[in-house]
Amino acid sequence: MKERIKLIKGDIVEQEVDAIVNAANSALAGGGGVDGAIHRAGGPTIDEECRVIREQCGGCPTGHAVITGGGNLKAKYVIHAVGPIWKGGNFNEDNLLASAYIESLKLAEEYNIKTIAFPSISTGAYGFPVERAARIALRTVADYLVNSDIKEVRFILFSERDYEVYLKAYNEL
Ligand code: AR6
Numbered sequence: 001m002k003e004r005i006k007l008i009k010g011d012i013v014e015q016e017v018d019a020i021v022n023a024a025n026s027a028l029a030g031g032g033g034v035d036g037a038i039h040r041a042g043g044p045t046i047d048e049e050c051r052v053i054r055e056q057c058g059g060c061p062t063g064h065a066v067i068t069g070g071g072n073l074k075a076k077y078v079i080h081a082v083g084p085i086w087k088g089g090n091f092n093e094d095n096l097l098a099s100a101y102i103e104s105l106k107l108a109e110e111y112n113i114k115t116i117a118f119p120s121i122s123t124g125a126y127g128f129p130v131e132r133a134a135r136i137a138l139r140t141v142a143d144y145l146v147n148s149d150i151k152e153v154r155f156i157l158f159s160e161r162d163y164e165v166y167l168k169a170y171n172e173l
Contacts, residue, residue, distance in 0.1 A: 001145035002173050005138065005153050008117075009163040012156040013041035016074045018113040019067075020156075021104050023121045024080035026059045028066070034119040034158070038078060042071035046078055063099035067107050077111060079104045083122030086129070097122055097133060098140040105144050105153075117154040120162055130162055134169035142173055 012020050012034060022038045025031055028050040030039050039046055049068035053060070060066045065081040081104045084096035100121050108116050121137070122128035141153050157163040 001142050002170065004145050004151060005141060005155065005170070007155050007157065007163060007166050007170055009157050009160060011037065011158070012117055012119050013037050013073060015117040015154060015156060017115040017117045017152070017154060018075065019077040019079050019108055019111070019116045020070070020073065020075045021065075021116065021118045021121070022078050022080045023119050023124065023126075024060065024082050026062060026082050028054050028059050028080060031125070033124045038073070042073045042078065045069060045071040050080065063096040063103065065100065065103040065107050067111060075117070077113060079107050079116070081121055083126055083128065086122065086127035089132075093122075093128065094132075094136055097128060097136050101137055101140045102144060105141070105148065105150065108150060109148060114149070114151040115154075116150065116152070117156050119156055119158070120166070123162070130165050131169070134162075134166045135172075138166070138169050138173055 023034050062082050070076050081100040083100045084093040123130045123133045
């Protein structure tokens with residue numbers, strides 16, 4: 001289902017889609033990278049909703065996702081997905097990364113989200129090698145879309161290099 005996947009070089013906060021995905025941490029505590037950018041652009045309601053989820057559920061385990069409104073963003077929702085911290089590759093990182101994408105897509109379906117934009121989860125502060133992450137992300141999403149009515153999944157790559165890495169993985173799908 002490659003045809004429904006689009007690769008874009010840019011800033012995820014500017015995307016006009018039903019939902020954007022945040023690369024969050026288990027504490028839903030905010031942070032740098034794409035998380036910081038989304039909270040800055042979306043305003044305080046996103047943090048407030050994260051705080052409620054934290055109090056009710058204690059956060060979000062690695063490989064899972066939770067959803068909030070989009071605040072001031074163009075997107076109606078933000079899905080906060082928690083990818084794994086890279087520890088060398090023998091700590092179930094591949095499966096946990098795939099799970100972060102799958103759980104995000106499941107939540108999207110629950111909320112009738114038809115268009116969704118992902119960042120490159122785990123490949124910044126969490127240190128997951130980008131070539132390996134790109135293959136897992138694209139394969140996982142392409143497989144998922146076979147049985148889904150989600151119309152479009154965008155991958156928003158923040159650097160030219162990441163864009164090229166994802167493009168290569170896309171062409172090899
Ligand atoms: N739009 C799209 N991609 C972005 C943007 C943006 N505005 N800003 C950064 N990226 P990271 P992680 C890229 O570190 O590795 C946070 O502190 C970035 O270049 O944001 O999953 C959280 O709170 C990289 O390619 O997420 C967690 O504690 C990709 O987004 C932790 O970092 C992911 O980098 C999560 O680490």
